[in-house]
Amino acid sequence: MIELILALLLLNVVILTGISMEFGARRIFSATDLESLLMGELAPIASAITTDINRGIGTTSSLPYSTTNIGGCTNTLRIRTDADNDGQVSGGDVWVAYCRTTANNFRYYPNAASTSTYTTLSDRITQFTRTASNDWMTIVLAARVIPGSAINLTNPEVVINSSAQFRSASFQ
Secondary structure (H helix, E strand, C coil): CCHHHHHHHHHHHHHHHHHHHHHHHHHHEEEEEHHHHHHHHHHHHHHHHHHHHEEEEEECCCCCCCCCCCEEEEEEEEEEEEECCCCCCCCEEEEEEEEEEECCCCEEECCCCCCCCCCEEEEEEEEEEEEEECEEEEEEEEEEECCCCECCCCCCCCEEEEEECCCCCECC
């Protein structure tokens, strides 16, 4: 009888170990899926910002970017684009803008002069920083599935660091 009880206990230990491994693997795969979802959301945003930075036009006296905030935004990046294609800083240029709101929304303004027209690109952005040096700009974007909650396996955070050059800017 004792041998039968020990055999059943051992069998239960083996079964519970297998179930525990299965649940652990599912949690890891779930976290990886969530990270892939976030990366799929951040990659096109970073690509759009990089494209606009590459299109930025300016000079040392008239920079191709500005960090003046738009109403409701905590971090704003404005980029002067050569809308009239004359290759020079002129009145026909249009400022596009990207910004993060306090509600973790990330907005794109096709014309920063008209702040009522924008597209919300994401509602999961937890960080947006930009650093400029000469004709380069570095951006950092971070996103979480549930922005207001702590980072864990069910709420991972993905961070993208990117840099781009103002190709049309003259810093002479």
